Amino acid sequence: MERLKFIGKRLVYLVIMLFGVATLVFILTKLVPGDPVTANLSQRALGDPQIVAAYKAKYGLDQPIIVQYVYYMKNLLHFDLGTSIRTNNAVLSELARCYPATIELAVFAIILATLFGILFGVISAIKRNSIIDQIVRAISVTGVSLPSFWFALLVLYFFYYKLQILPGPGRLGNAFSAPQTVTGFFVIDSLLEGDIPKALDALRHLILPGTVLAAFTMGLITRTTRSNLLDVMSTDYIRTARAKGLSSVRLIIHHALGNALIPVLTVIGLGFGNLLGGMVLVETIFNWPGVGQFAYQSVLSNDYPSIIGVALLIALNYMIINTVVDILYGIIDPRVRCS
């Protein structure tokens, strides 16, 4: 019961935050200096007052700002994000087209970041202040300091252009056609088609952009794992376990790591949200047809309905991930639920 109450509270909070974010986006759009009528209508249509009036009436632009806000919220509740100025398609369908590519890349990157981040963090904490620790810390600081656009160019230059061991931009090689969309994840869809070489090619295309995206989050996970493990290792129950004569490896894996990884969960959650933001650069450089590339092209062409759509989608993702992390946190760590 207590657990359900906790989850319910988090969900109500999520709805309130979503409402707030949508309002914030509305305010941002009202600060835009350009006039949506001039941006959307052609020169000829602009000369005809009837068309302009009809357009304004259609989108409620002739109404006071409060009424416009109500219209905006009503449209959002109907999942109507308007039409992209650049492509003339519904923003929602554009986002639906781009979204799976982004999520496929993000999931791959977060798996990489989590595996290596925790591994490095544990090694670093066990060998505290040794030369290994210093090297791991240097790697993790490097991860958070690498400008991802530069790192992307570097890996492309070495692994694709010079050594030619990994494929470059795009989701699939020229020899393959895109698989039938089921999940939108090329690796899974290719497997569903039973086409193993295509699935492997899609996987190989994930490696370079995935590594670039993972670098920053991996650095954060390494640092958090290390400092939390160090904290846990100085607690009384670990001293007791050590006094019982447990080996260091057993001590860490069976007793310390479980508690040390709780805060790491938050970092992974936040990292996943940040990955979605970092997509703009990586997708642009790797010509990955996802939400980030769509956002970049929309910003360059002042396509405000699309920019708003991307902002809302990513904020929604971010908040859902945070809520899931909060709920998981409550389930794993009873202290959180009680407080």
Added chain:
Amino acid sequence: MLHSLKKMFKSNYLFTFGVIICLFWIIMAIIAPMVAPYDPVVQDLTLRLKAPSAAHIFGTDNFGRDIFSRVIYGGRYSLLAGCLTVVIAGCIGTIYGAIAGYVGGAVDNIMMRLSEMILSFPSLILAMIINAVMGSNLFNTMFALVIVAWPSYARVMRSVVLSVRENEYVTASEALGASRFRILLKEIIPNSITSVLIMATTDIGNQILMFSTLSFLGLGSAPPTPEWGMMVSDGVQYFNKFWVAGFPGLAIFTMAVGANFIGDGLRDLLDPKLRKQF
């Protein structure tokens, strides 16, 4: 404090290394006109895309400009943007967080939800939108960075203030009849500022990265300003001429690494929890 700092210079090599790198870039930025062999914006199309040589140690870009000179001058913009953003965002966040934490109740709730709304946007996309709305120049880019950065400071400050306000010296001040404003300014903020300072040092590297990212995306200062991020983006078209994007990128990287090493070291020094021995 000074003693521990000295000790750290001796024992924490990464910190010392960070200080050396950052000092190097700061000095370079100050004495740029003396060190740079060429004018960073003068073009010479006869020297287009020349590989590194004795005359141009970092080579030249697609307009025949000397990349070494441009990298040296570029430090000015990145350092200025990184430091100013942190200072301004830090100040706004500190005051905002202190008020929210000290006043508490409904005010705290509303203020914090507002900052969380900004935090729930991915920072890069929010900065891109603000920059696109306001137009791209150095000032607007920094403005966008500040808008995105301050809520994190506010959150940290608030959480510290929540515990500091329970201290006896705050109660004593209240009993003596000090105004809320005075207590906030004289008792609360000075006693809570350490965490914000730790965060600020680690954040300078982040802000330098964010700034160069925005200028890489064409949302920073206008050409021909020698800005590191913009220089890397120039190099994207000349993929096989590694020096065009390579050296400015290396500059951003070393600057960010330096700032992060210093931030890490200072956090170890100022945060007593991390000083515990394993």
